[in-house]
Amino acid sequence: MSHEAEIAGIGVGVGPDGDEVPAVILRAREELLPIFVTRDQANSIRLGLSDRVFERPLTHDLLVEMVTEFGGAIDGVRIDDLTDGTFYAKIDGDVYETGQPREFVFDARPSDAIALAIRFECPITVSDEVLDTAGQPPDSIEMEEPDSSVFPHSPGDEDRDESDFRYR
Secondary structure: OOEEEEEEEEEEOOOOOOOOOEEEEOOOOOEEEEEEHHHHHHHHHHHHHHHHOOOOOOHHHHHHHHHHHHHEEEEEEEEEEOOOOEEEEEEEEEEEEEEEEEEEEEOOHHHHHHHHHHHOOOOEEEEEHHHHHHOOHHHHOOOOOOOOOOOOOOOOOOOOOEEEEOOO
């Protein structure tokens, strides 16, 4: 079974070597699911959440334009596997050919799938298996302001979003 997830925020966790590592935090099934991502991916997700429009399209914005221009749509993304500490995601969509929808599924990094889900305003789902393995109780996430070196401001980014936080 899968559960619809919402983005609780972008956080900073401590990796195995003690370094700060960005993470997107999903909320599903009354649990939190931290998924470590790169700084670039964290910023793309954060910028997608902010609805800011830039003069030139960023990578995920470009993908949205291309999929739409070619008659496609993203219907949803799912985080459906966790193997050896790596999360796996799928992007579900369709494209219309001669008036008939043709479904497609792409394998994706969860960070890319989430960045696209934000921009397409489509659901994010997480499987029970993933939540059973990596879900955390809500009180395990400590909220505090992150270090600005982890989430450097992007051009035109005046305010940090309240969904930015640190967790340990």
